[in-house]
Amino acid sequence: KAGVTQTPRYLIKTRGQQVTLSCSPISGHRSVSWYQQTPGQGLQFLFEYFSETQRNKGNFPGRFSGRQFSNSRSEMNVSTLELGDSALYLCASRRTITADTQYFGPGTRLTVL
Amino acid sequence: DAKTTQPPSMDCAEGRAANLPCNHSTISGNEYVYWYRQIHSQGPQYIIHGLKNNETNEMASLIITEDRKSSTLILPHATLRDTAVYYCIVRVDGYQGAQKLVFGQGTRLTINP
Numbered sequence: 001k002a003g004v005t006q007t008p009r010y011l012i013k014t015r016g017q018q019v020t021l022s023c024s025p026i027s028g029h030r031s032v033s034w035y036q037q038t039p040g041q042g043l044q045f046l047f048e049y050f051s052e053t054q055r056n057k058g059n060f061p062g063r064f065s066g067r068q069f070s071n072s073r074s075e076m077n078v079s080t081l082e083l084g085d086s087a088l089y090l091c092a093s094r095r096t097i098t099a100d101t102q103y104f105g106p107g108t109r110l111t112v113l
Numbered sequence: 114d115a116k117t118t119q120p121p122s123m124d125c126a127e128g129r130a131a132n133l134p135c136n137h138s139t140i141s142g143n144e145y146v147y148w149y150r151q152i153h154s155q156g157p158q159y160i161i162h163g164l165k166n167n168e169t170n171e172m173a174s175l176i177i178t179e180d181r182k183s184s185t186l187i188l189p190h191a192t193l194r195d196t197a198v199y200y201c202i203v204r205v206d207g208y209q210g211a212q213k214l215v216f217g218q219g220t221r222l223t224i225n226p
Binding site: 045098 | 162
């Protein structure tokens with residue numbers, strides 16, 4: 001069974017632009033979570049989606065948003081990019097809203113210049 | 114928001130047991146402890162999790178103290194491929210099954226030949 005896939009794997013943007021990252025969960029998994037990893041702050045939770053609804057949200061500004069589609073694929077969007085948004089963005093999926101284990105994808109490395 | 118404390122780095126000889134400690138003195142009664150590892154900035158890989166009892170699977174054992182204020186991850190026979198950053202995590206549950214993983218800063222484990 002294929003794992004969590006994220007596209008693109010690498011991305012370079014400039015300040016002020018916006019970016020959309022995509023995540024396809026493991027087949028049959030319906031919950032998708034997003035995390036940001038930076039050298040300074042480590043791994044931080046962004047949000048979780050299940051059944052196309054945001055179920056949980058971390059402490060990030062409104063420039064960070066997401067959505068989930070009926071096929072469970074998810075996208076996250078960052079508007080008005082700042083230098084500090086440079087990070088590895090990780091997506092994780094789990095089978096249901098009650099499942100214990102989240103499985104992570106390889107991440108998208110975003111660089112903001 | 115940090116709920117776990119880990120030593121920044123540890124070394125272990127190949128073939129020996131690696132014991133990774135974690136303090137989570139502020140953990141709540143219904144919060145699970147998880148361990149993931151991350152190799153070369155790939156996505157974190159799930160290892161094991163537990164609530165109160167000790168747990169064992171094919172990868173590792175998890176020992177949780179009776180007061181739940183600390184835990185130890187044990188890799189019984191470390192190999193060079195176990196070199197990675199190991200994260201001790203508290204899972205915080207939200208409304209209707211929503212979850213977020215609160216990561217610590219991790220321990221960089223180096224397995225030496």
